[in-house]
Amino acid sequence: MKYAYYPGCSLEAGSAAYDKSVRAVLDQLGVELDELNDWNCCGATEYFSQNELVATSVIARNLALVDSEHDQLVAPCAACFLNLKKTDKLLAEHPAMKCQVDAALAAGGLSYKPGRVHVRHLLDILYTDVGPEAIKAKVVQPLSGLRVAPYYGCQIVRPLNGFDNPEYPMKLDEMFEWLGAEVVDYPVKAHCCGGHMTQISEPEAFELIRRLLQSADEYKADVILCMCPMCQLNLDAYQGRVNGHFGTSFKLPIVFFTQLLGVALGIDMKKLGFGKELVSAEPVIRSKLDGSSVGAGT
Amino acid sequence: MAEKVGVYVCHCGSNIAGKVDVEDVAKWAGENVKDVAVSRDYKFMCSSLGQKLVEDDIKEHGLTRVVVAACSPHLHEKTFRRACSNAGLNPYLMEMTNIREHCSWVHKDRAAATEKARALVSASIERVKFQEPLEPMFVDVNRATLVIGGGIAGLQATLELADAGYPVYLVERQPSIGGHMAQFDKTFPTLDCSACILTPKMSEVGQHENVTLLTYAELEEVSGSVGSFKVKIRQKARHVVFDDCTGCGICVEKCPRKVLDTEFEAGMGNRKAIYMPFPQAVPRVPVIDTESCIWFERQKCRACEKLCPTNAIDFDQQDELIDIEVGNIIMATGWEPFDTRKIPQYGYGRLANVYTSLEFERLCNAAGPTNGKIVLRDGKTEPKSVAIVHCVGSRDERHNPYCSGVCCMAALKLGHLVVEKTDAEVYSFYIDMRTNQKNYEEFYQRLLGEGMRFVRGKVAEVTDAARKPSEQGKLIVQCEDTLVGRQQRYPVDMVILMGAIEPQRDAREMGLKCGISCSMDGWYTERHPKLDPVATMTDGIFVAGTCQGPKDIPASVAQGAAAAARVSGMITKGKVMIEPIVAKIDEEGCSGCRICNNMCPYNAIEYDAEAQVSRVITALCKGCGTCVSACPAGVISGAHFSDRQIFAQIQGALWDAWQPQDAASQDAETVPVSAP
């Protein structure tokens, strides 16, 4: 199994833990990730708010950069995943736009044929391509006793995912059942984390964050599993401010799902980027998993 | 001798003339196409004056062929064939050209549409010259009728025919007749007890001397055609000998295996492994559900057998195939409820107190699992507030784009039952309130008066994620109140989902067996949506009730009666005309290879082993042409669709690229199409 890898800007700094754990876990599972050479920012939601043609052209550059050795491009971040996938679809379905994007790419000496690159989310790769047998076979530290709340957010499951239900996704739930965790089936697992609202208008953003923390807390989750850097940032970094705003006292560690998957596979917690989250995850994981051996692995 | 062709181009008011210059087409054909003796345009060709025009011209000008360029032959081919007959011309020497559905209705550019109409007319003129006089055939109509489906539509059709003195076979796949109506508590807008008005009809059918009732049976195969269908029915093994059973019910009472009844009780109650679906079931003969019976599971028990006073239990009973012959078939196969799990944001299956409307019908029903008490899933708490959600899987491109038609009224009915039986507040969440039959709007008014609250907005989600203390422990219905223009959250105790009415899962497959088609949505297609709503494109097959589209009880009953009336008419007439458009095998050239025998979808070709040739059974042949194209020797011809006719038609369509060279090439059996 071999994939072109598009980490996205957030994984370079703010969410380095995600990048680190993705690489460690996929390496452990024998999946080859080749980082896309000289990739550029996908523009998040910001380019589409200004100029659609520029937005799609900027994204199309990345699709055009995928070399002939690869036909699948993996993105861990929700916004990157959706933007890459959406652009491929736009180009395939709207010939007039494709014509203009072709001209823009040509100005940079590039070209791209829609459909050549299959954009996939990391979860889809792990769930579908690697699959339960291979993953279960490599579990050395079952997560039994740990209550995890899988959080899917928005743009991985809507509107284009094709591998899970857009309203009530289950794939991450199932994966953590393979790992032996107690999976919390809480109702807001695909609701919004506030996105860029934390930058624009905090009261609205804080309310959205509170809804998620409150539901996971009511269902007695020990940790929330994230698949997107923006979700992790909002739930983790703003948790203190949300508590201040509402007078609540949530203390829920927010980790990337690959970090905890790595723990189950016996990878050293240091190699998985633990410790970068503001609400510390290590104590609860160590205490619930009752293992002096936890995270000490390979 | 050259033919004398009359050409008649119809305006159809502005339907055709609005996009096609019909005067130009008529004039052009008269002046430019060979052998055209008369060419006219007329406002409405199908009017009696229009028909008279054709008749008079045939008589006066000695026309030998007629082309009518108008609407679809489905609508008026019969009309103009009759006109020709009246004037002494064989009706099969008339050809209809569809310049409405195939031209004016689908094009925008007048000049191009006119050009196309010319080509279509020219094609028909060239074709009609090669058409041959044909004589229609008549077959006797078997007086027996098969009705498929024992819901209210099928019951009505059965009774109408049986009461008229004709034998009826009624086939129902469930162990009892009654259909969905038997599950309902009340019926709108009169609030009659559903069972009280249904069961008399059920027992009448069960006891009728002219009715052969086959329950727990499935349609297996249909062959033949109108007047004489041969049908195979699979009688599924009941494991109870029908004629020996007295319906005493001891077997059911003593059966130790209780299972969830997902059919009649919609999962709200239990039944035994040997069961009758409900107390008033017809026939009163139980069936053994082999999936849950202890004997079939692990060869133990046989309690029913030991206790049956008439030794009617037969564990070894097998399915049985029954052959019957009927003249007509009425399809009344009904509907299935939408699977509300397909909309996970409404929480069905995850949030306990979210119900389907069928579940709630059982909950309300005095004969249901709670004896009619409206309580939550815990079996004791009465709800203080109930939300009824409309359009669940209807009017939704992701599920069913159509409106299910009956849910608005059903929601009002359920709302009334809640108001009547509890102190709960009731909300209806609707997009548009559709109450457009007799006394329906009045019923809506009644509910407004009874205090049911109406919120105009499609429900976005039903959740248990409380945002404030007043929402704790409740189901929160979130939607936009579109009349206020604000997002609102309504905490309630119970939610009822008005799921869409969907076609039976196997409707398409059943349709194929009978040779009738379904719409994109899966409803059986009627012959004409307005003027022939219970006939189908296949003669002798009729449709009634919800298998043709969502409808309520009065409409289903009306269709059942209408289908029966159509069948009665056929039986009274005694004979039915069959189109002489059939295949013919030239026995001289037949090598007896038998390739056509197996290709024929109607089993209409038999092999004469002695003469070593194949022959077409004309009564069964539908003129589909499969054998014509399959014959390696090319000795099968299709009447009314000969190669010569088809090639002439193609050449006529290409009139501007092809000109007849000389008479000799036209007379050749196969005219080569020369490239322009």
Next chain:
Amino acid sequence: MVADTHGAHRSKFLRDVIADTPDGEKIVHCLQCGSCGGSCPNGAEMDYTPRAIFAMIAADRREDVLTSNTMWQCVSCYFCTSRCPQDIPITEIMYSLKRMAIREGKARKSDAPALAKTFTDLVEKYGRSFEFGIASRYLLFNRPMSMLKSSGMGMSMFAKGRLALTPTRIKNVKQLQAIINKARELSQHD
């Protein structure tokens, strides 16, 4: 009869929105059911729900729509799109309205345009984005007070090594700029 899809009878604003949105023509099939307004996580904060916005577009109320806060409250969660029974690309229409509001100088009720501009300026300069650069520039110029409030959090992030102070610059930034310039030229908008 075949429906006339040329839409000469439609409002100018409606035609503009359709032209600016891929698959935008589906907007004319809106049933006004409100499943968008009901689903929106920020729906309660909007001047008008998306449903109301669609009615206003059809009624040519351009000024009211483009000066409203509705599209700026959109967080691109796609719940409306995924639930719309008529399959209308609602989120994409919100993007179109944002673009039109910026172009026509009507975007007044939100700081979102400023954030978007800061973000894309950085991408155009470096080829990648980085949180610290965006946050500092955007907050400094737009919301200096808010910068103070979140400085504690910023410090924690910095301490955890999660705030890069310098961006990564891609190797072929010139190529990216050539693509952007050409796209901008073709789109005839800034």
